[in-house]
Amino acid sequence: MSLASSHSPHGRPPLRTVQVLGGGSAGSSGHVRSLASGLVARGVSVTVCAPTEAERTYGFSGVGALHVPVPRSTDPASLAALRLACGDADLVHAHGLHAALRAALALGGLRTPLVVTWHTRAHAEGARAHLVRLLERRVARAASVVLGTSSDLVDRARRRGARDARLAAVSLPVPRTPAEHDDPERRHPKILAELGATGRPLLMTVGTLDRHRGYDVLLDASRAWRRLDPLPLVVIAGEGPLRTVLQRRIEVEELPVRLVGRREDVADLLAAADIALLTSSWESRSVLAQEALHARVPLVATDVGGTRELVGDAAELVPYGDAQALARSVVRLLDDPKRRRLLRDKGTRQAAGWPTEDETVAQVLSVYDELTQARPIV
Known part of the structure; x- marks a missing residue:
């Protein structure tokens, strides 16, 4: 005792x-x-x-x-x-x-x-x-x-x-998942309509808008996705000192990216996503990575810090700062429903071991x- x-x-x-x-x-x-x-x-x-x-x-x-x-x-x-x-x-x-x-x-x-x-x-x-x-x-x-x-x-x-x-x-306390989100293939019409993602892939990330999050690299990668049909939408939830800089790039370069600020419904946004993105220069036990695997959302993440130790082979890992590798990994996943299903299953097994x-x-x-x-x- x-x-x-x-x-x-x-x-x-x-x-x-x-x-x-x-x-x-x-x-x-x-x-x-x-x-x-x-x-x-x-x-x-x-x-x-x-x-x-x-x-x-x-x-x-x-x-x-x-x-x-x-x-x-x-x-x-x-x-x-x-x-x-x-x-x-x-x-x-x-x-x-x-x-x-x-x-x-x-x-x-x-x-x-x-x-x-x-x-x-x-x-x-x-x-x-x-x-x-x-x-x-x-x-x-x-x-x-x-x-x-x-x-x-x-x-x-x-x-x-x-x-x-x-x-x-x-x-990480497992977030509540409403019954309507139990099917990972089921879309969430209200959320998708609000975000402007109806009928198009939704790529989701969460975090403070600061330098180490790698959002500059994410914006670079998003240029490659403009040739896709339907055009994916990248949604970034969070606030921080780089908001003005990032928003300016999005507008000037006409990138398919939305900054939605701080949100109280991050779990619902993530559950509606086709792919979760983690582009940081360093992470320990990323909350976003854990929530994505719990929610059975395929994850593409930078291979830094403790991320590999956390997710094992249940995510697509790319080098930090490599916009081309990030873009290619996302395109492959969007084109491969079987691989997305495999990552969902692997994610569930990986999370069960945490x-x-x-x-x-x-x-x-x-x-x-x-x-x-x-x-x-x-």
């Missing part, structure tokens, strides 16, 4: 944990909500320190955690609030580089174990890249255990000086137990 259980052996009280989030990506915030739910169900006390907007979006208090609003900042007031929240914790678990740095600063002088999960890595160049390396080193050395969501993140933590770095079991939410909580609890075995008996 786990020491973290509400009926823990040797008279130990329930474990008191603090989960620290910064800005919180969809992957890390969803993981913290899932983890909090599983920990609370097992009798663990969970406090989530996160910005107010993260609580509004993910509802940590709705699964039994105590939410303490702490801005994503290293100013003295924010660190003081974080230190107060962590003051009586048996263990602190920070998610992401900036959250981990703030947790390490807040815990300065305390002997509270610090677990850090690296869900992704910062994309930086020049002087900022040097600063990121310094921050990563500071965090890796401060952590009792670093959990990386892909093997290359584990290796990165070790290179930065982590005493103990391990591959994390991180589940960690479940229970398995994720179990692994985290085992780490917590290792680090808190010396807790006093009452």
Whole structure:
């Protein structure tokens, strides 16, 4: 029986944990909500320190955690609030580089174990890249255990000086799929009509409109699809600093691409797609890749970071930055219904092998137990 259980052996009280989030990506915030739910169900006390907007979006208090609003900042007031929240914790678990740095600063002088999960890595160049390396080193050395969501993140933590770095079991809560979407061949008339994709292939991607997403390469590839009949439509859901640049290219070059901004119905958009696209320069456990395979949507992705480790042979993988390879792979898939069906089936099998939410909580609890075995008996 786990020491973290509400009926823990040797008279130990329930474990008191603090989960620290910064800005919180969809992957890390969803993981913290899932983890909090599983920990609370097992009798663990969970406090989530996160910005107010993260609580509004993910509802940590709705699964039994105590939410303490702490801005994503290293100013003295924010660190003081974080230190107060962590003051009586048996263990602190920070998610992401900036959250981990703030947790390490807040815990300065305390002997509270610090677990850090690296869900992704910062994309930086020049002087900022040097600063990121310094921050990563500071965090890796401060952590009792670093959990990386892909093997290359584990290796990165070790290179930065982590005493103990391990591959994390991180589940993605399976999105609800309406009954009308159970048949992957069935189209979704309302969504397709809204997007302007009625009677034409729909290619779907999701992510912040920033440089590392590779959307410039995607626009390059879309030029090759203009010769197809019917003409595929590329839909990009998300916002970011490159919106104006991308929109200008789309208009000037008359590309078959639509920027639809942030959407609350991404799961429905993805379920309506013929092909999902992931064109990033680096990914760990891509939420889009996981959702595509769960939804039985064929995926074309760049062969970077942890993507191959995540999807195996259940996706078409292409080199990053190669617009021609991306374009050819999409054209082949659109022309090959048998290959699309095969990828759907492979995707279902691949997704079945990913960690479940229970398995994720179990692994985290085992780490917590290792680090808190010396807790006093009452």
